[in-house]
Amino acid sequence: MEGMQEVLALFLSVDNFVAIGVGVLIGVVVGAIPGLTATMAVALALPFTFSLEPITAILLLVGIYKGGMYGGSITAILIHTPGSPASACTLLDGYPLTQQGKAGKALQMALYSSCIADLLSNLALILFASYLAKIALNFGPPEFFWLICFSLTIIVSVAGDSAIKGLIAASLGVIVSCIGMDMVYGSQRLTFDNFNLMDRVAFIPLLIGLFAVPEVIDFYLKKAAPHVRASNTGKGLTGGELKRSLKTIVRGSLIGVIIGAIPGTGATAASFISYSDAKRRSPNRANFGKGELDGVAAAESGNNGVAGATLIPLLSLGIPGDVITAIILGAFMIHGLTPGPVLFQENLTLVYALFCGIMLSSAVLLVVGRGVIRYFSLVADIPKEILLPIVLMFCVYGSFAVNNSLFDVGLMLLFGVVGYLFNRTGFATAPFLLGFILGPMFEDNLRRTLLIGHGDPMIFFRGPITWLFIVLTVLSLFFALRRYWLDRRQAAA
Amino acid sequence: MTLSFKRALQALLLGAALPLATLAHAEWPTDNIRLVVPYAPGGTTDILSRKVADMLQKELGTVVVENRPGAGSTMATAQLARGGRGADHTIVMASPGHTIGPMIYKSLPYDPVKDFRFIRNVIEIPNVMVVPADSPYDSVGEFIEAAKNKEMTFSSAGVGSSIHMSGELFKTLTGTNMTHVPFRGSGEALPALLSGDVDVSFENLPTVLPHIQSGKLKALAVTSKEASPFLPGVEPISTIAADQGLGDFATTAWFGVIADDSMPDEAVQKLQAALDKIVADPQFLTFIEQFGGEPAEQAGDAFRQYVADDVQRWSRVAGAAQLD
Numbered sequence: 001m002e003g004m005q006e007v008l009a010l011f012l013s014v015d016n017f018v019a020i021g022v023g024v025l026i027g028v029v030v031g032a033i034p035g036l037t038a039t040m041a042v043a044l045a046l047p048f049t050f051s052l053e054p055i056t057a058i059l060l061l062v063g064i065y066k067g068g069m070y071g072g073s074i075t076a077i078l079i080h081t082p083g084s085p086a087s088a089c090t091l092l093d094g095y096p097l098t099q100q101g102k103a104g105k106a107l108q109m110a111l112y113s114s115c116i117a118d119l120l121s122n123l124a125l126i127l128f129a130s131y132l133a134k135i136a137l138n139f140g141p142p143e144f145f146w147l148i149c150f151s152l153t154i155i156v157s158v159a160g161d162s163a164i165k166g167l168i169a170a171s172l173g174v175i176v177s178c179i180g181m182d183m184v185y186g187s188q189r190l191t192f193d194n195f196n197l198m199d200r201v202a203f204i205p206l207l208i209g210l211f212a213v214p215e216v217i218d219f220y221l222k223k224a225a226p227h228v229r230a231s232n233t234g235k236g237l238t239g240g241e242l243k244r245s246l247k248t249i250v251r252g253s254l255i256g257v258i259i260g261a262i263p264g265t266g267a268t269a270a271s272f273i274s275y276s277d278a279k280r281r282s283p284n285r286a287n288f289g290k291g292e293l294d295g296v297a298a299a300e301s302g303n304n305g306v307a308g309a310t311l312i313p314l315l316s317l318g319i320p321g322d323v324i325t326a327i328i329l330g331a332f333m334i335h336g337l338t339p340g341p342v343l344f345q346e347n348l349t350l351v352y353a354l355f356c357g358i359m360l361s362s363a364v365l366l367v368v369g370r371g372v373i374r375y376f377s378l379v380a381d382i383p384k385e386i387l388l389p390i391v392l393m394f395c396v397y398g399s400f401a402v403n404n405s406l407f408d409v410g411l412m413l414l415f416g417v418v419g420y421l422f423n424r425t426g427f428a429t430a431p432f433l434l435g436f437i438l439g440p441m442f443e444d445n446l447r448r449t450l451l452i453g454h455g456d457p458m459i460f461f462r463g464p465i466t467w468l469f470i471v472l473t474v475l476s477l478f479f480a481l482r483r484y485w486l487d488r489r490q491a492a493a
Numbered sequence: 494m495t496l497s498f499k500r501a502l503q504a505l506l507l508g509a510a511l512p513l514a515t516l517a518h519a520e521w522p523t524d525n526i527r528l529v530v531p532y533a534p535g536g537t538t539d540i541l542s543r544k545v546a547d548m549l550q551k552e553l554g555t556v557v558v559e560n561r562p563g564a565g566s567t568m569a570t571a572q573l574a575r576g577g578r579g580a581d582h583t584i585v586m587a588s589p590g591h592t593i594g595p596m597i598y599k600s601l602p603y604d605p606v607k608d609f610r611f612i613r614n615v616i617e618i619p620n621v622m623v624v625p626a627d628s629p630y631d632s633v634g635e636f637i638e639a640a641k642n643k644e645m646t647f648s649s650a651g652v653g654s655s656i657h658m659s660g661e662l663f664k665t666l667t668g669t670n671m672t673h674v675p676f677r678g679s680g681e682a683l684p685a686l687l688s689g690d691v692d693v694s695f696e697n698l699p700t701v702l703p704h705i706q707s708g709k710l711k712a713l714a715v716t717s718k719e720a721s722p723f724l725p726g727v728e729p730i731s732t733i734a735a736d737q738g739l740g741d742f743a744t745t746a747w748f749g750v751i752a753d754d755s756m757p758d759e760a761v762q763k764l765q766a767a768l769d770k771i772v773a774d775p776q777f778l779t780f781i782e783q784f785g786g787e788p789a790e791q792a793g794d795a796f797r798q799y800v801a802d803d804v805q806r807w808s809r810v811a812g813a814a815q816l817d
Contacts (some may be wrong), residue, residue, distance in 0.1 A: 039533075039534070040534055043534025043539060043708075044534060046534075046540065046543070047540075047544070047547065050544075072585075082501065136684065137687060137688050138683055138688065140684070140688060140690040141684055141685065141690065178540075181564075181597070183651070183652065183677075184652070184675055185816070186597045186653060186816050193814060195568070195598075195600075195602075196563075196569075197573065198563075198598055199564045199565075199568075201565050245805035263681060263683075263684060264677075264680070264681045312685075317683075317684075318703045318704065319683050319684060319687075320680040321680065322680075323533070326536070329535075333699065333783045334783050334785060338703040338706070339703070340704065340707055341704060342703060342707050343562055343705070402564055403560075403561065403568075403780050404561050404731070405561075405562055405563070405568075444676075448674055448675075448676070448685075451646065451673075451674045452674055452690050452691060453647050454644055454672070454687070493792075
């Protein structure tokens with residue numbers, strides 16, 4: 001009881017509430033602006049937290065993180081521009097919904113599924129941190145390798161109308177991801193001695209180019225009729241629609257929690273896995289990619305399910321799962337705190353006060369999100385001839401801001417043309433993106449596994465986790481191929 | 494009349510020349526100082542740089558921090574070495590990436606020692622040789638003995654990181670057979686070490702310190718010349734394994750301020766004086782303690798020599814490791 005009082009005394013301060021509110025608001029707004037990521041916002045906010053109380057400082061950063069994770073979906077839905085990498089999957093159905101005049105529904109679905117997933121993820125953090133942390137530690141390179149293999153099978157579900165074209169697009173993505181320094185030998189691959197390519201192709205310019213720019217090119221080449229609809233926002237989400245997607249949201253959250261608890265996989269993969277799972281189960285499978293609310297729910301619950309769970313390896317093991325948690329780890333250290341088992345022994349009060357704050361952040365996200373989408377949804381009603389030049393300006397600024405590099409702006413425009421050509425020739429851009437993200441993870445873990453196993457391939461089958469993912473990969477491929485075959489037979493008949 | 498006209502002309506000319514005179518004697522800095530961080534926001538270099546900028550600001554006026562990541566910090570240094578407009582107000586927080594980069598990224602457009610002004614080294618952080626808690630090896634000697642008969646693996650935060658190069662140096666000096674297993678960052682590398690998937694690592698102290706304290710990792714030695722106050726009882730490799738050929742083993746991660754060689758002497762002196770003050774400030778010392786870091790001493794030519802030694806050491810290691 002005394003402990004409880006201490007926790008509340010630490011947590012119930014105006015500073016903490018303000019920190020969460022301000023953090024979430026900054027996160028949502030920054031996340032919504034293409035090229036400005038939550039990572040950047042967290043890093044830039046860090047110096048301002050030096051003078052704050054440790055708990056206030058960390059809650060501010062966590063708030064930005066959570067807000068940013070959701071904020072990316074707003075522009076993905078409204079202007080086909082993912083505000084952050086993790087929301088690339090949201091636009092697959094979110095943007096078609098906007099085109100159908102249902103932006104309001106899509107935005108609300110994204111918000112509610114994000115908040116529910118965030119809440120479930122926080123609960124997982126509080127209740128199962130120690131169990132999930134153990135799983136995370138058992139995830140070595142061979143386990144990762146099979147997880148990535150499994151993730152690669154989802155390319156089929158975002159391949160659009162042609163599986164073959166999807167595979168070609170994914171392969172091109174893999175090839176582009178090979179540009180840069182070889183991970184093991186440090187040699188240069190496909191860089192043509194260009195200094196700017198020596199690291200690797202920067203992700204944000206590729207993302208913005210691939211999704212946002214083709215819309216702009218398309219509009220001006222087609223000289224489409226100016227916008228005539230009075231409002232694109234349309235009606236809000238009904239209780240029935242949310243209820244129908246509830247199962248998808250819960251499943252997506254769980255996928256997010258598991259992926260989030262394993263360091264190094266990330267929210268983007270989680271959202272695509274969740275999306276693919278929802279599509280496979282849905283009776284409206286054919287409508288996915290054409291404006292299915294369930295698709296938005298799956299993608300957003302997948303990526304927000306990660307948000308609380310990435311704090312599991314951070315708090316219980318002291319291992320940052322991604323760049324943002326690495327920065328939050330820095331914040332802990334600056335305040336003389338060491339995440340890991342020691343934190344639970346020495347600063348239990350702080351940990352529980354932190355948990356209170358994290359739980360509150362889900363509710364704050366809901367409130368802030370509702371306020372923000374009311375204004376942002378007006379974007380959907382701006383005539384395209386006014387909106388698109390502004391979008392293009394943000395594209396240029398966003399791709400420049402990542403590395404302060406003009407070369408990246410060029411890259412963004414180049415991938416814009418690539419994306420446009422893809423659209424014109426019936427190739428889906430999502431598999432290209434997945435190939436680009438998963439390709440290096442596949443290669444890295446394949447080579448790492450062989451290195452730690454001294455070349456013995458038996459290490460790929462070393463334990464129950466590897467076998468679990470082998471079985472999942474085989475099943476996923478089997479069902480995908482069967483469906484492909486059935487669909488073709490149906491089409492032929 | 495004529496006289497007064499002459500006088501007036503003189504006065505006018507003098508008046509016109511006055512701004513020029515003040516310009517000639519305008520004290521540096523005449524503009525905002527730009528501190529370029531060669532890595533993405535959020536890492537140790539970034540956090541440290543922002544603290545230094547914050548304190549530098551009180552001494553020299555506005556300091557703007559700018560992140561320019563890419564190609565293991567060489568992107569930012571290449572830009573600095575290009576000089577040009579604003580170079581006299583631009584400084585970079587350099588770190589081992591500056592000395593290792595040239596081995597990894599061929600055809601860099603600059604010489605890491607000759608093309609810069611070395612203002613002051615600010616902080617040094619040792620690396621630690623760590624093994625998983627259940628590892629059968631309790632000392633550096635035992636590890637080397639075992640590594641002579643068995644192929645060991647060591648993890649790192651990536652090719653060309655100081656962690657990787659420390660491992661390669663160990664391998665070269667001891668003649669042992671070790672395989673490098675690279676990860677993308679220490680966050681990804683840690684689980685493999687904690688779970689025993691790799692045998693050893695030469696990680697940065699702040700990354701592994703909590704795990705050493707909680708008993709999940711065993712520290713066999715520190716890689717610096719002196720023991721670290723943060724790890725009492727853990728000796729430097731060069732002391733405990735001198736008989737095994739490691740008498741010269743010394744690697745530390747360092748963070749120091751450099752500028753383009755066009756920076757004027759006055760600016761260098763002012764920066765040095767300001768940094769001297771910062772490094773001696775108790776507030777700064779408490780801050781760097783969180784990173785397991787210690788204040789560095791080298792400034793000017795001593796710092797240049799320090800960097801030159803580092804370049805030489807890594808080029809030997811890179812040659813032996815056959816890095817491309």
